[in-house]
Amino acid sequence: MKIIIAKTAGFCMGVRRAVDMALEAPSKHGSPIFTYGPLIHNPQVLDLLDEKGVQIIREIPDSGSGTVLIRAHGVPPDVKTRLRQAGFSVIDATCPRVIKVQTIIRKHAQKGYAVIIIGDREHPEVTGLLGFAGDKGYVARSLEELTSLPVFDKAILVAQTTLNTHLFEEVKDWVQTHHPNYECFHTICDSTAERQAEVQEIAGQVDAMIVVGGHSSGNTQRLAEIAEAVGVPAYHIETEADLDFKDLCNATTIGITAGASTPNWIINRVVHTVERLPCQNGAGVLKAVYTLQQTLLMTNVYVAAGAGCLCYTCAALMKIPNILPHAWVAMLYVLSMHTLNNLTGLKSDRYNDPDREAFYRRHRLSLTCLAMLSGAMGLLIACTYGITPFLVLLTMSVLGLSYNLKLMPEKNIMAGYSRIRDVPGSKTILIAAAWGVVTSALPAISTGKPFAPATIFVFLWATGLVLARTAFFDILDMQGDQIVGKETIPILLGEARSIRMLRILLLVLAMLPLLSGMAGVFPPLGYGLAICPAAMLLLVNIHEKGFMLPGFRLEFLMESLFILAGIVTLTFSLVQRL
Ligand code: SF4
Incomplete structure:
Protein backbone atom coordinates (compact mmCIF):
# COMPACT_ATOMS: atom_id res chain seq x y z
CA MET A 1 0.00 0.00 0.00
CA LYS A 2 1.34 3.41 -0.95
CA ILE A 3 0.80 6.39 1.35
CA ILE A 4 0.98 9.99 0.17
CA ILE A 5 1.28 12.52 2.99
CA ALA A 6 0.41 16.16 2.30
CA LYS A 7 3.35 18.50 2.83
CA THR A 8 0.95 21.16 4.13
CA ALA A 9 -0.58 18.90 6.81
CA GLY A 10 -0.59 20.27 10.35
CA PHE A 11 -0.37 23.54 12.27
CA CYS A 12 -0.45 26.71 10.21
CA MET A 13 1.61 29.70 11.27
CA GLY A 14 -1.25 31.35 13.20
CA VAL A 15 -2.21 28.24 15.14
CA ARG A 16 1.39 27.35 15.95
CA ARG A 17 1.96 30.89 17.21
CA ALA A 18 -1.16 30.77 19.40
CA VAL A 19 -0.30 27.33 20.84
CA ASP A 20 3.30 28.44 21.54
CA MET A 21 2.00 31.54 23.33
CA ALA A 22 -0.42 29.44 25.40
CA LEU A 23 2.30 26.94 26.36
CA GLU A 24 4.65 29.73 27.39
CA ALA A 25 1.97 31.71 29.23
CA PRO A 26 2.13 29.87 32.62
CA SER A 27 5.85 30.71 32.98
CA LYS A 28 5.69 34.23 31.55
CA HIS A 29 2.42 35.77 32.67
CA GLY A 30 0.34 36.13 35.80
CA SER A 31 -1.72 33.10 36.70
CA PRO A 32 -4.35 31.78 36.45
CA ILE A 33 -4.16 31.58 32.65
CA PHE A 34 -7.33 31.44 30.58
CA THR A 35 -8.18 31.41 26.91
CA TYR A 36 -11.26 33.27 25.78
CA GLY A 37 -13.13 30.40 24.17
CA PRO A 38 -11.26 27.28 22.99
CA LEU A 39 -7.82 28.26 21.68
CA ILE A 40 -8.14 26.12 18.56
CA HIS A 41 -10.58 23.52 17.26
CA ASN A 42 -8.69 20.47 18.39
CA PRO A 43 -9.85 18.60 21.51
CA GLN A 44 -6.50 16.82 22.05
CA VAL A 45 -4.57 20.10 22.16
CA LEU A 46 -7.23 21.58 24.43
CA ASP A 47 -6.88 18.61 26.82
CA LEU A 48 -3.14 19.22 26.95
CA LEU A 49 -3.58 22.89 27.70
CA ASP A 50 -6.02 21.94 30.43
CA GLU A 51 -3.37 19.59 31.89
CA LYS A 52 -0.96 22.54 31.92
CA GLY A 53 -3.50 24.62 33.84
CA VAL A 54 -4.72 26.75 30.92
CA GLN A 55 -8.48 26.92 31.32
CA ILE A 56 -11.23 28.17 29.03
CA ILE A 57 -13.63 31.00 29.88
CA ARG A 58 -16.61 31.50 27.61
CA GLU A 59 -18.25 34.47 29.36
CA ILE A 60 -16.57 37.58 30.75
CA PRO A 61 -17.20 37.77 34.52
CA ASP A 62 -17.82 41.12 36.28
CA SER A 63 -14.44 40.84 37.92
CA GLY A 64 -11.48 38.49 37.67
CA SER A 65 -7.71 38.20 37.85
CA GLY A 66 -4.97 36.50 35.91
CA THR A 67 -4.28 36.46 32.19
CA VAL A 68 -6.58 35.84 29.26
CA LEU A 69 -5.22 34.76 25.90
CA ILE A 70 -7.15 35.79 22.81
CA ARG A 71 -7.19 32.92 20.35
CA ALA A 72 -5.87 32.86 16.76
CA HIS A 73 -9.35 33.54 15.34
CA GLY A 74 -9.52 36.92 17.07
CA VAL A 75 -12.43 38.55 18.91
CA PRO A 76 -14.60 41.66 18.44
CA PRO A 77 -12.73 44.76 19.73
CA ASP A 78 -15.07 45.32 22.68
CA VAL A 79 -14.19 41.90 24.14
CA LYS A 80 -10.61 42.95 24.88
CA THR A 81 -11.85 46.18 26.51
CA ARG A 82 -14.34 44.30 28.68
CA LEU A 83 -11.72 41.73 29.73
CA ARG A 84 -9.35 44.50 30.83
CA GLN A 85 -12.16 46.30 32.66
CA ALA A 86 -12.94 43.06 34.51
CA GLY A 87 -9.34 43.00 35.82
CA PHE A 88 -7.57 40.55 33.47
CA SER A 89 -4.30 41.07 31.62
CA VAL A 90 -4.82 40.31 27.96
CA ILE A 91 -2.38 38.57 25.61
CA ASP A 92 -3.45 38.78 22.00
CA ALA A 93 -2.69 35.62 20.00
CA THR A 94 -4.87 36.69 17.07
CA CYS A 95 -3.21 35.48 13.87
CA PRO A 96 -1.52 38.39 12.03
CA ARG A 97 -3.40 37.40 8.87
CA VAL A 98 -6.73 37.68 10.68
CA ILE A 99 -5.62 41.07 12.05
CA LYS A 100 -5.08 42.17 8.44
CA VAL A 101 -8.71 41.34 7.59
CA GLN A 102 -9.92 43.08 10.75
CA THR A 103 -7.99 46.19 9.69
CA ILE A 104 -9.54 46.19 6.19
CA ILE A 105 -13.00 45.90 7.70
CA ARG A 106 -12.53 48.63 10.31
CA LYS A 107 -11.06 51.06 7.78
CA HIS A 108 -13.93 50.63 5.29
CA ALA A 109 -16.70 50.50 7.89
CA GLN A 110 -15.46 53.87 9.21
CA LYS A 111 -15.76 55.25 5.67
CA GLY A 112 -19.37 54.11 5.44
CA TYR A 113 -18.94 50.95 3.37
CA ALA A 114 -21.18 47.96 3.99
CA VAL A 115 -19.00 44.96 4.87
CA ILE A 116 -19.98 41.54 3.51
CA ILE A 117 -18.10 38.62 5.04
CA ILE A 118 -18.26 35.40 3.07
CA GLY A 119 -18.00 32.65 5.66
CA ASP A 120 -19.62 30.72 8.44
CA ARG A 121 -21.71 32.98 10.69
CA GLU A 122 -21.13 30.68 13.69
CA HIS A 123 -17.36 30.60 13.30
CA PRO A 124 -15.48 32.60 15.96
CA GLU A 125 -13.29 34.30 13.35
CA VAL A 126 -16.40 35.64 11.61
CA THR A 127 -17.90 36.72 14.94
CA GLY A 128 -14.70 38.66 15.61
CA LEU A 129 -14.64 40.21 12.12
CA LEU A 130 -18.27 41.29 12.44
CA GLY A 131 -17.33 43.20 15.59
CA PHE A 132 -15.01 45.41 13.49
CA ALA A 133 -17.79 46.24 11.03
CA GLY A 134 -20.05 47.81 13.69
CA ASP A 135 -23.62 48.05 12.34
CA LYS A 136 -22.45 47.69 8.73
CA GLY A 137 -21.59 43.99 8.78
CA TYR A 138 -23.35 41.18 6.88
CA VAL A 139 -22.48 37.51 6.55
CA ALA A 140 -23.21 35.22 3.60
CA ARG A 141 -22.31 31.55 3.74
CA SER A 142 -23.04 30.87 0.07
CA LEU A 143 -23.74 32.56 -3.25
CA GLU A 144 -27.48 32.13 -2.63
CA GLU A 145 -27.24 33.96 0.69
CA LEU A 146 -25.18 36.68 -0.97
CA THR A 147 -27.80 37.26 -3.67
CA SER A 148 -30.50 37.71 -1.04
CA LEU A 149 -28.67 40.58 0.72
CA PRO A 150 -29.87 44.18 0.18
CA VAL A 151 -28.15 46.23 -2.54
CA PHE A 152 -25.64 48.78 -1.19
CA ASP A 153 -24.27 52.01 -2.68
CA LYS A 154 -20.81 50.97 -1.67
CA ALA A 155 -19.65 47.72 -0.15
CA ILE A 156 -16.62 45.54 0.32
CA LEU A 157 -16.44 41.74 0.38
CA VAL A 158 -13.92 39.80 2.42
CA ALA A 159 -13.57 36.06 2.95
CA GLN A 160 -13.16 34.09 6.15
CA THR A 161 -9.44 33.16 6.02
CA THR A 162 -10.21 29.45 5.71
CA LEU A 163 -12.97 29.73 3.08
CA ASN A 164 -13.06 27.34 0.12
CA THR A 165 -11.14 29.18 -2.61
CA HIS A 166 -13.54 27.98 -5.34
CA LEU A 167 -16.51 29.48 -3.53
CA PHE A 168 -14.76 32.84 -3.28
CA GLU A 169 -13.88 32.75 -7.00
CA GLU A 170 -17.59 32.17 -7.78
CA VAL A 171 -18.51 35.05 -5.47
CA LYS A 172 -16.05 37.37 -7.18
CA ASP A 173 -17.38 36.48 -10.65
CA TRP A 174 -20.96 37.14 -9.51
CA VAL A 175 -20.00 40.47 -7.94
CA GLN A 176 -18.17 41.60 -11.05
CA THR A 177 -21.26 40.91 -13.14
CA HIS A 178 -23.96 42.22 -10.80
CA HIS A 179 -22.28 44.80 -8.55
CA PRO A 180 -19.11 46.07 -10.21
CA ASN A 181 -19.04 48.93 -7.67
CA TYR A 182 -18.41 46.47 -4.79
CA GLU A 183 -14.78 45.89 -3.91
CA CYS A 184 -13.55 42.32 -3.26
CA PHE A 185 -10.58 41.62 -1.01
CA HIS A 186 -8.96 38.23 -1.39
CA THR A 187 -8.44 37.49 2.29
CA ILE A 188 -8.20 33.71 2.12
CA CYS A 189 -4.98 32.78 3.88
CA ASP A 190 -2.18 31.42 1.64
CA VAL A 285 9.62 -9.48 3.68
CA LEU A 286 8.79 -5.77 3.81
CA LYS A 287 6.88 -6.22 7.04
CA ALA A 288 9.76 -8.22 8.54
CA VAL A 289 12.27 -5.52 7.52
CA TYR A 290 10.00 -2.84 8.99
CA THR A 291 9.68 -4.70 12.30
CA LEU A 292 13.43 -5.35 12.46
CA GLN A 293 14.26 -1.68 11.80
CA GLN A 294 11.77 -0.56 14.43
CA THR A 295 13.04 -3.02 17.04
CA LEU A 296 16.66 -2.01 16.43
CA LEU A 297 15.73 1.64 16.87
CA MET A 298 13.48 1.23 19.89
CA THR A 299 15.99 -0.88 21.80
CA ASN A 300 18.74 1.63 20.87
CA VAL A 301 20.82 -1.24 19.46
CA TYR A 302 21.08 0.58 16.13
CA VAL A 303 22.11 3.86 17.79
CA ALA A 304 24.73 1.97 19.79
CA ALA A 305 26.02 0.29 16.61
CA GLY A 306 26.30 3.79 15.11
CA ALA A 307 28.39 4.90 18.11
CA GLY A 308 30.64 1.85 17.65
CA CYS A 309 31.12 2.72 13.95
CA LEU A 310 31.86 6.36 14.78
CA CYS A 311 34.44 5.25 17.36
CA TYR A 312 36.05 2.95 14.77
CA THR A 313 36.20 5.88 12.32
CA CYS A 314 37.64 8.28 14.92
CA ALA A 315 40.30 5.73 15.87
CA ALA A 316 41.25 5.27 12.20
CA LEU A 317 41.56 9.08 11.81
CA MET A 318 43.78 9.21 14.91
CA LYS A 319 45.68 6.09 13.73
CA ILE A 320 44.91 4.21 16.95
CA PRO A 321 45.33 0.44 16.59
CA ASN A 322 43.28 -2.34 18.24
CA ILE A 323 40.09 -0.33 18.38
CA LEU A 324 37.55 -3.07 19.08
CA PRO A 325 37.47 -2.71 22.91
CA HIS A 326 37.07 1.10 22.54
CA ALA A 327 34.21 0.58 20.11
CA TRP A 328 32.57 -1.75 22.65
CA VAL A 329 32.88 0.90 25.38
CA ALA A 330 31.25 3.48 23.08
CA MET A 331 28.45 1.08 22.11
CA LEU A 332 27.72 -0.03 25.68
CA TYR A 333 27.77 3.53 27.05
CA VAL A 334 25.44 4.85 24.33
CA LEU A 335 23.11 1.86 24.69
CA SER A 336 22.94 2.37 28.44
CA MET A 337 22.46 6.15 28.46
CA HIS A 338 19.97 6.33 25.58
CA THR A 339 17.86 3.55 27.10
CA LEU A 340 17.83 5.28 30.48
CA ASN A 341 16.96 8.55 28.76
CA ASN A 342 14.03 6.91 27.00
CA LEU A 343 12.85 5.35 30.26
CA THR A 344 12.85 8.72 32.01
CA GLY A 345 11.49 10.62 29.00
CA LEU A 346 8.23 8.72 28.58
CA LYS A 347 6.19 11.89 29.03
CA SER A 348 7.50 13.62 25.91
CA ASP A 349 7.48 10.36 23.92
CA ARG A 350 3.77 10.25 24.61
CA TYR A 351 3.49 13.13 22.12
CA ASN A 352 6.55 12.65 19.92
CA ASP A 353 6.70 8.90 19.56
CA PRO A 354 3.73 7.03 21.06
CA ASP A 355 4.99 3.64 19.79
CA ARG A 356 8.24 4.09 21.67
CA GLU A 357 6.37 5.18 24.79
CA ALA A 358 4.18 2.04 24.67
CA PHE A 359 7.25 -0.15 24.07
CA TYR A 360 9.12 1.30 27.04
CA ARG A 361 6.12 1.01 29.32
CA ARG A 362 5.65 -2.63 28.26
CA HIS A 363 9.28 -3.64 28.73
CA ARG A 364 10.28 -1.25 31.48
CA LEU A 365 11.95 -3.86 33.71
CA SER A 366 13.97 -5.68 31.04
CA LEU A 367 15.06 -2.40 29.44
CA THR A 368 16.18 -1.04 32.82
CA CYS A 369 18.24 -4.22 33.37
CA LEU A 370 19.71 -3.91 29.87
CA ALA A 371 20.69 -0.28 30.51
CA MET A 372 22.32 -1.07 33.86
CA LEU A 373 24.12 -4.15 32.58
CA SER A 374 25.50 -2.45 29.48
CA GLY A 375 26.61 0.56 31.55
CA ALA A 376 28.44 -1.74 34.01
CA MET A 377 30.09 -3.73 31.19
CA GLY A 378 31.32 -0.54 29.54
CA LEU A 379 32.91 0.53 32.84
CA LEU A 380 34.55 -2.87 33.25
CA ILE A 381 36.16 -2.70 29.80
CA ALA A 382 37.27 0.92 30.41
CA CYS A 383 38.86 -0.31 33.65
CA THR A 384 41.26 -2.51 31.67
CA TYR A 385 42.76 0.65 30.08
CA GLY A 386 43.68 2.19 33.42
CA ILE A 387 42.25 4.44 36.08
CA THR A 388 41.90 7.62 33.95
CA PRO A 389 39.65 6.14 31.22
CA PHE A 390 37.62 4.42 33.94
CA LEU A 391 37.13 7.67 35.90
CA VAL A 392 36.22 9.62 32.75
CA LEU A 393 33.58 7.07 31.81
CA LEU A 394 32.32 6.86 35.39
CA THR A 395 31.92 10.66 35.54
CA MET A 396 30.02 10.65 32.28
CA SER A 397 27.79 7.80 33.44
CA VAL A 398 27.00 9.63 36.70
CA LEU A 399 26.22 12.80 34.73
CA GLY A 400 23.95 10.83 32.40
CA LEU A 401 22.19 9.12 35.31
CA SER A 402 21.65 12.37 37.21
CA TYR A 403 20.36 14.23 34.16
CA ASN A 404 16.72 13.91 35.26
CA LEU A 405 17.33 13.89 39.02
CA LYS A 406 16.70 16.87 41.30
CA LEU A 407 20.19 17.83 42.47
CA MET A 408 19.17 20.91 44.42
CA PRO A 409 16.07 21.92 46.34
CA GLU A 410 13.80 24.04 44.20
CA LYS A 411 13.61 26.92 46.66
CA ASN A 412 17.17 28.16 46.32
CA ILE A 413 19.08 30.72 44.37
CA MET A 414 19.13 28.46 41.32
CA ALA A 415 15.34 27.98 41.43
CA GLY A 416 14.13 26.57 38.18
CA TYR A 417 17.47 24.82 37.54
CA SER A 418 17.30 22.05 40.11
CA ARG A 419 18.05 19.32 37.52
CA ILE A 420 20.64 19.28 34.73
CA ARG A 421 17.79 18.85 32.23
CA ASP A 422 16.32 22.20 33.39
CA VAL A 423 19.32 24.04 31.97
CA PRO A 424 18.20 25.31 28.55
CA GLY A 425 19.75 23.37 25.66
CA SER A 426 21.53 20.96 28.04
CA LYS A 427 20.13 17.82 26.43
CA THR A 428 21.36 18.60 22.93
CA ILE A 429 24.83 19.66 24.06
CA LEU A 430 25.38 16.93 26.66
CA ILE A 431 24.45 14.10 24.30
CA ALA A 432 26.84 15.44 21.66
CA ALA A 433 29.67 15.96 24.18
CA ALA A 434 29.17 12.49 25.69
CA TRP A 435 29.34 10.83 22.28
CA GLY A 436 32.39 12.92 21.40
CA VAL A 437 34.17 11.78 24.58
CA VAL A 438 33.42 8.06 24.24
CA THR A 439 34.05 7.84 20.50
CA SER A 440 37.21 9.94 20.24
CA ALA A 441 38.60 11.34 23.51
CA LEU A 442 38.46 8.10 25.49
CA PRO A 443 40.44 6.03 22.93
CA ALA A 444 42.96 8.90 22.72
CA ILE A 445 43.28 9.08 26.52
CA SER A 446 43.73 5.30 26.71
CA THR A 447 46.57 5.41 24.22
CA GLY A 448 48.24 8.42 25.85
CA LYS A 449 47.71 11.07 23.16
CA PRO A 450 44.77 13.15 24.38
CA PHE A 451 46.07 16.51 23.10
CA ALA A 452 47.47 15.61 19.68
CA PRO A 453 46.10 17.92 16.90
CA ALA A 454 44.37 14.97 15.23
CA THR A 455 42.60 14.11 18.51
CA ILE A 456 41.24 17.64 18.88
CA PHE A 457 40.00 17.78 15.28
CA VAL A 458 38.47 14.31 15.50
CA PHE A 459 36.74 15.20 18.78
CA LEU A 460 35.29 18.38 17.23
CA TRP A 461 34.16 16.52 14.12
CA ALA A 462 32.52 13.63 16.01
CA THR A 463 30.87 15.94 18.56
CA GLY A 464 29.63 18.26 15.80
CA LEU A 465 28.14 15.38 13.86
CA VAL A 466 26.24 14.10 16.92
CA LEU A 467 25.20 17.66 17.79
CA ALA A 468 23.69 18.01 14.30
CA ARG A 469 21.92 14.64 14.60
CA THR A 470 20.52 15.43 18.07
CA ALA A 471 19.46 18.98 17.13
CA PHE A 472 17.69 17.59 14.06
CA PHE A 473 15.72 15.11 16.21
CA ASP A 474 14.99 17.95 18.65
CA ILE A 475 13.54 19.97 15.76
CA LEU A 476 11.27 17.04 14.88
CA ASP A 477 10.20 16.72 18.52
CA MET A 478 9.62 20.42 19.17
CA GLN A 479 5.86 20.24 19.68
CA GLY A 480 6.05 17.37 22.20
CA ASP A 481 9.08 18.81 24.00
CA GLN A 482 7.37 22.17 24.34
CA ILE A 483 4.31 20.54 25.86
CA VAL A 484 6.34 18.82 28.57
CA GLY A 485 8.50 21.91 29.07
CA LYS A 486 11.81 20.58 27.69
CA GLU A 487 14.10 23.46 26.74
CA THR A 488 16.02 22.08 23.76
CA ILE A 489 18.16 24.29 21.52
CA PRO A 490 15.51 24.39 18.73
CA ILE A 491 12.91 25.55 21.28
CA LEU A 492 15.25 28.31 22.42
CA LEU A 493 16.21 29.43 18.91
CA GLY A 494 13.04 28.63 16.99
CA GLU A 495 12.74 26.17 14.11
CA ALA A 496 13.85 28.36 11.21
CA ARG A 497 16.96 29.62 12.97
CA SER A 498 17.84 26.11 14.20
CA ILE A 499 17.64 24.73 10.66
CA ARG A 500 19.84 27.57 9.38
CA MET A 501 22.41 26.87 12.09
CA LEU A 502 22.21 23.14 11.39
CA ARG A 503 23.00 23.75 7.73
CA ILE A 504 26.01 25.94 8.58
CA LEU A 505 27.27 23.36 11.09
CA LEU A 506 26.97 20.54 8.55
CA LEU A 507 28.80 22.54 5.90
CA VAL A 508 31.63 23.18 8.38
CA LEU A 509 31.67 19.47 9.29
CA ALA A 510 31.90 18.52 5.62
CA MET A 511 34.84 20.91 5.14
CA LEU A 512 36.69 19.93 8.32
CA PRO A 513 37.88 16.43 7.23
CA LEU A 514 38.68 17.77 3.74
CA LEU A 515 40.85 20.61 5.07
CA SER A 516 42.39 18.42 7.78
CA GLY A 517 43.24 15.86 5.10
CA MET A 518 44.85 18.58 2.95
CA ALA A 519 46.83 19.84 5.97
CA GLY A 520 48.04 16.31 6.68
CA VAL A 521 46.34 16.18 10.10
CA PHE A 522 43.94 13.45 8.89
CA PRO A 523 44.87 10.49 6.71
CA PRO A 524 43.26 10.30 3.19
CA LEU A 525 40.22 8.67 4.84
CA GLY A 526 39.21 12.22 5.85
CA TYR A 527 38.25 13.01 2.24
CA GLY A 528 35.80 10.10 2.14
CA LEU A 529 34.19 11.05 5.44
CA ALA A 530 32.87 14.36 4.12
CA ILE A 531 30.04 12.22 2.74
CA CYS A 532 28.48 11.81 6.23
CA PRO A 533 27.69 15.48 6.99
CA ALA A 534 26.77 15.97 3.31
CA ALA A 535 24.23 13.13 3.52
CA MET A 536 22.93 14.58 6.79
CA LEU A 537 22.42 17.92 5.07
CA LEU A 538 20.53 16.16 2.30
CA LEU A 539 18.23 14.51 4.87
CA VAL A 540 17.57 17.84 6.58
CA ASN A 541 16.61 19.36 3.21
CA ILE A 542 14.42 16.39 2.25
CA HIS A 543 12.54 16.75 5.51
CA GLU A 544 12.28 20.53 5.30
CA LYS A 545 10.85 20.35 1.77
CA GLY A 546 8.16 18.05 3.15
CA PHE A 547 9.22 14.88 1.30
CA MET A 548 9.58 12.92 4.54
CA LEU A 549 7.57 13.31 7.73
CA PRO A 550 9.07 12.64 11.15
CA GLY A 551 8.92 8.93 11.88
CA PHE A 552 11.04 5.87 12.25
CA ARG A 553 12.18 5.88 8.57
CA LEU A 554 13.68 9.33 8.89
CA GLU A 555 15.18 8.36 12.24
CA PHE A 556 16.61 5.15 10.78
CA LEU A 557 18.19 7.00 7.86
CA MET A 558 19.72 9.61 10.16
CA GLU A 559 21.20 6.97 12.51
CA SER A 560 22.48 5.04 9.46
CA LEU A 561 24.90 7.88 8.68
CA PHE A 562 27.15 6.77 11.57
CA ILE A 563 27.07 3.25 10.18
CA LEU A 564 27.99 4.82 6.84
CA ALA A 565 31.07 6.39 8.47
CA GLY A 566 32.10 2.90 9.63
CA ILE A 567 31.56 1.45 6.14
CA VAL A 568 33.65 4.22 4.54
CA THR A 569 36.43 3.60 7.08
CA LEU A 570 36.36 -0.16 6.53
CA THR A 571 36.47 0.30 2.75
CA PHE A 572 39.50 2.62 3.02
CA SER A 573 41.28 0.19 5.31
CA LEU A 574 40.62 -2.76 2.93
CA VAL A 575 41.78 -0.74 -0.07
CA GLN A 576 44.96 0.25 1.77
CA ARG A 577 45.72 -3.40 2.54
CA LEU A 578 45.45 -4.41 -1.13
S1 SF4 B 1 -5.28 33.02 8.89
FE1 SF4 B 1 -4.10 31.33 8.06
S2 SF4 B 1 -2.26 31.23 9.29
FE2 SF4 B 1 -3.76 32.48 10.40
S3 SF4 B 1 -4.84 31.06 11.76
FE3 SF4 B 1 -6.05 31.24 9.89
S4 SF4 B 1 -5.30 29.54 8.60
FE4 SF4 B 1 -3.78 29.85 10.19
Missing part, protein backbone atom coordinates in the same frame (compact mmCIF):
# COMPACT_ATOMS: atom_id res chain seq x y z
CA SER A 191 -1.76 28.47 3.95
CA THR A 192 -5.44 27.57 3.48
CA ALA A 193 -5.25 27.98 -0.30
CA GLU A 194 -2.10 25.81 -0.52
CA ARG A 195 -3.59 23.16 1.75
CA GLN A 196 -6.78 23.01 -0.32
CA ALA A 197 -4.88 22.92 -3.63
CA GLU A 198 -2.70 20.09 -2.35
CA VAL A 199 -5.61 18.00 -1.08
CA GLN A 200 -7.25 18.35 -4.47
CA GLU A 201 -4.06 17.22 -6.21
CA ILE A 202 -3.49 14.26 -3.88
CA ALA A 203 -7.14 13.21 -4.03
CA GLY A 204 -6.70 12.77 -7.80
CA GLN A 205 -3.96 10.16 -7.22
CA VAL A 206 -5.37 8.04 -4.37
CA ASP A 207 -8.17 5.55 -3.64
CA ALA A 208 -9.00 7.04 -0.24
CA MET A 209 -8.20 10.24 1.58
CA ILE A 210 -7.76 10.56 5.34
CA VAL A 211 -8.27 14.06 6.71
CA VAL A 212 -7.09 14.45 10.32
CA GLY A 213 -8.49 17.19 12.54
CA GLY A 214 -11.08 18.15 15.13
CA HIS A 215 -14.64 17.32 14.11
CA SER A 216 -15.63 20.93 14.77
CA SER A 217 -12.71 22.36 12.77
CA GLY A 218 -14.15 24.19 9.76
CA ASN A 219 -10.96 24.11 7.70
CA THR A 220 -10.61 20.34 8.24
CA GLN A 221 -14.22 19.80 7.16
CA ARG A 222 -13.54 21.77 3.98
CA LEU A 223 -10.50 19.60 3.18
CA ALA A 224 -12.71 16.51 3.40
CA GLU A 225 -15.35 18.18 1.21
CA ILE A 226 -12.73 19.05 -1.44
CA ALA A 227 -11.44 15.46 -1.52
CA GLU A 228 -14.97 14.13 -1.82
CA ALA A 229 -15.71 16.56 -4.64
CA VAL A 230 -12.80 14.98 -6.55
CA GLY A 231 -14.64 11.65 -6.22
CA VAL A 232 -12.64 9.72 -3.60
CA PRO A 233 -13.98 8.57 -0.24
CA ALA A 234 -12.71 10.99 2.41
CA TYR A 235 -12.49 9.98 6.07
CA HIS A 236 -12.49 12.90 8.50
CA ILE A 237 -10.96 11.50 11.69
CA GLU A 238 -9.83 13.13 14.92
CA THR A 239 -7.30 10.49 15.98
CA GLU A 240 -6.04 7.10 14.81
CA ALA A 241 -8.76 5.48 16.95
CA ASP A 242 -11.35 6.64 14.37
CA LEU A 243 -9.68 4.81 11.47
CA ASP A 244 -11.89 2.33 9.65
CA PHE A 245 -9.46 -0.51 8.83
CA LYS A 246 -12.03 -2.44 6.76
CA ASP A 247 -12.60 0.39 4.31
CA LEU A 248 -8.97 1.43 4.06
CA CYS A 249 -7.76 -2.10 3.35
CA ASN A 250 -9.46 -1.96 -0.06
CA ALA A 251 -7.27 0.97 -1.10
CA THR A 252 -3.91 0.56 -2.81
CA THR A 253 -2.96 4.24 -2.40
CA ILE A 254 -4.02 6.35 0.57
CA GLY A 255 -3.63 10.11 0.96
CA ILE A 256 -3.26 11.74 4.37
CA THR A 257 -3.71 15.42 5.12
CA ALA A 258 -4.64 17.41 8.22
CA GLY A 259 -6.31 20.64 9.21
CA ALA A 260 -4.50 23.76 10.36
CA SER A 261 -5.15 22.97 14.03
CA THR A 262 -3.91 19.38 14.01
CA PRO A 263 -0.63 18.85 15.89
CA ASN A 264 2.21 16.79 14.40
CA TRP A 265 2.03 14.08 16.99
CA ILE A 266 -1.54 13.19 16.02
CA ILE A 267 -0.64 13.13 12.31
CA ASN A 268 2.36 10.90 13.13
CA ARG A 269 0.20 8.48 15.06
CA VAL A 270 -2.25 8.24 12.16
CA VAL A 271 0.58 7.67 9.67
CA HIS A 272 2.12 4.97 11.90
CA THR A 273 -1.24 3.23 12.24
CA VAL A 274 -1.95 3.30 8.50
CA GLU A 275 1.55 1.99 7.78
CA ARG A 276 0.73 -1.00 9.94
CA LEU A 277 -2.85 -1.69 8.88
CA PRO A 278 -3.76 -5.32 9.65
CA CYS A 279 -4.26 -5.99 5.94
CA GLN A 280 -0.59 -5.17 5.34
CA ASN A 281 0.44 -8.20 7.39
CA GLY A 282 0.90 -10.28 4.30
CA ALA A 283 3.52 -7.95 2.95
CA GLY A 284 6.04 -10.61 4.11
